[in-house]
Amino acid sequence: MQALFDDNPPSPCPSPFNLAGYVLAQAAQQPEKTALSIVTPDHADTWTYQRLERAVRGVASGLAAHGLSPGDRVLLRLGNTVDFPIAFLGAIAAGFVPVPTSAQLTAPEITKLAHEIEPAMVIAGPGVPLPTTDTPVITSAGLEAMFSLDPTDYAMGDPNRPAYMIYTSGTGGSPRGVVHAHRAVWARRLMWSGWYDLNLDDRLLHAGAFNWTYTLGTGLLDPWAAGATALIPGEGVSADQLPQLLEQYDATIFAAAPGVYRQILKTPLTIEMPSLRHGLSAGEKLPEATRQAWTNATGTNVYEALGMSECSTFISGSPLRPATAPASGYPQPGRRIAVLDEAFDPVERGHPGQLAVSSRDAGLMLGYWKAEEETKAKFHGEWFLTGDMVQMGEDGAIAYLGRTDDMMNAGGFRVSPVEVEAALTQHPDITEVAATEVQVKADTTVIAAFYTGAKTADENLQSFSAERLARYKQPRLFIHMDALPKGGNGKLNRRALRASWEAAHD
Template sequence: MFSVTSAEPHPPAPGPFNLAAHVLARGAALPDKMAMQIVRPTGAERWSYARLLAAVRGAGTGLLALGLAPGDRVLLRLGNVPEFPVAFLGAIAAGLVPVPTSAQLTGPEITAMAARIAPALIIAGDGVALPESPAPVLPAVDLARMGDLPPCEWHMGAPERPAYVIFTSGTSGQPQAVVHAHRAILSRALMHDGWEGLGESDRILHAGAFNWTYTLGTGLLDPWTLGATALIPGAGVTPAQLPLLLKRFDATILAAAPGVFRQMLRAPLPALPKLRHGLSAGESLTPDLRAAWRAATGTDLHEALGMSECSTFVSGSPARPAPEGTTGYPQPGRCIAVLDDIGAPVPRGTAGQLAIDRRDPGLMLGYLDDPTATAARFHGDWFLTGDTVDMAEDGALRYLGRRDDQMNPGGFRVSPLEVEAALAGLPGAEDWAVAEVEIKPGTRVIACFYTGPEPVDPDVHSAFAASRLARYRQPRLWQHVPSLPRNANGKLNRRLLASLWNPK
């Protein structure tokens, strides 16, 4: 049997269509229900659906009054504040194209990004670095005042027209500006049961930053589409404070990157009687972390595999948990394949590149103003993800890492994820990751970087690895580091990992 799944073609998006109108349609029927709470140990800022709708549509009116026209791009320089989703959906409601970006970017970084998207307006919060750009700047406080304006009309149009632009994380190279269509929101319906187990009565807390597509989709757009409640940690909330917030605000689902779950487990967790399960994405969920979370909370973690270009499409779920050691199954309605180097499906159990049917409604329109890079991601009917996986006979997928992250010491191809999983329980280590490092010209070996209270004798670690890994997979170098390189959402930056090697 070959590694390919078939699915009925997703019905075309109804036209005319508007993503923001679709997201907020259910909330319009629940005006008094809580749509969003920005939560902190000291309390919460509460937004009903009525307030959210008024703010979004008022923002649409205000942005158009500034002279913007449908199709203009709006750069968002905002942190985890209510103005972020208001600006994002308000722009889309009016036919504008928002571009969310991380509040942690420096001036030079955001200047380079702004030059690529040529924004017509920048919406900025206090203390967030701004680009050198001719675009006018709208302070977030002025955006907030637009909520009192009359509601804008929903800008209806072709479902295929651009709705928003997001930048890839850049952990594997230069960040790309990804253009998504209004119809992308329809593919997220496949995740509600196929991954999230999300319903109208849920209160989902997402621990990531708003600009991250994982947070934006799973933490905001999905609960609002279903009429659920989004709980968002306020600026400055740490992973150590999340258990208190989960308990105090009756969260039923927690979504975060694996690194956040691991940090939360460093201290005993309180009883969380309302929590039903957790959602993990951003990097691979190791079996030891999933087991530790189950033991500490009595709930399971359900992982999803996705990317900025197509959000999530493979996952475990409460209805169909992933078998141990796998990410899960293609979500119902997804057509995917595992391809060899010439683009043909490989037999099940064979590693290859994960690909998505180019007709998937969640797939990007392309990279902004870069048709060459866009074309390079497609092979016939397939979009090439760059991820290496293998598919079991029952269709479960095992993630083996990014193709450009694969290690090749001594001519053997090795997945860093498999090595890291085998090192579960590494003596004296709290967190660990491996990378290939060059110790002299032409000689590359596997190094393990780990955090913990103090350095451990390398011979102890080597003996541990030898009991669990074939010799060619064993780290040859061990380095204690204060922390692993992670972004604001807890996602490991493998590109920077090897640079930590210190041959002293």
């Protein structure tokens, strides 16, 4: 059987359409319900649907009054405050295209991006570096003054027109602007049952900052579109305080990256979370040991999702269909995906290949900003090539093997770094591990394991891996590190590890 999955496509996105108007439609149905609470152990800043929509539409009025034209880019330079989602949705409501960027970018970095983005306006929070351009700037104070302006109507239009742009590092390591259409939020409905099991009564606490796209989608837009309540930790909340917040604010769903789950589990959990139904994980592969430790500590399961900036998540486990390790999940109902060989033909189930998603998927990007050729290179016929290596089981379950450029070659066998890492994280002295192929001679490469935690004798680690991995999968080098390099989204940067080690041993 070929590694194809083709479910009935969902209903098409309505037209005319506005992403912000769709997300905040609950303001008319349940205006006094809590849409958002920014929570700490001592305080909760609560926003009802009515208050939230009023602020968003006020910002839309304010931006329109500055003379922007439909489709103009608005560069967001905001920190971890509620200003971020309000500015994001306000721009979209008025027909403009917000471009969120990390507040950690330096002035030279954001200046370079600004020359590429060519924004008509910058919205800036205090202390966030700005581009050295002549672009007009609205401060946080100016933005917040717009909250009380007379609300404007949503700018309705073609659901296929650009709605927002986000930046991703991509496989090449250089930032690329990913342009999404208004319809992208409609496609996210497939996650409600395919991943979240989200309903009107849920209170979803997301551990991420406002200006992370995982938080924006899973933590805010989806709960609001479904009429649920979003909970976001306030400034200064640490990972060890999250269990208290889950209990204190009756969270029913918890969403976080794997690293947050690991941080929480460093100390024994002593707080019960009776309202919690389950957890969600995305951003990188969730180690099975972390998943099991969370279940043992809380009595709840964690459901993993696999996706990318270009198409959000489209593979996931869920309470309605749990995935068994090592699989990350199943194609969400309504998706069409394939696992392809190097000739872009579907492989047989049980064989590794590159994950591809149909170009007909409503959640797929419009393209990379100012990179037409690079956009074309990601498509082959119907398929958008994700760059992820996976394996589809007979039942359709998808096991993640790593990025195509992260796959290792050992004696002619292709080896997944994820498989090696999953085996080694079971060692009691290891907290994190990254496996990659490094060159030790001009014509020789070996598998190396870079790890954090207690420094352990190589002989100990070699015998440990020999009990769990085939000979050709076992690392030949074990390198202890204080920390592993990661990108801004928290994902392991195996390429940087390989480059730094080879440079030091050239």
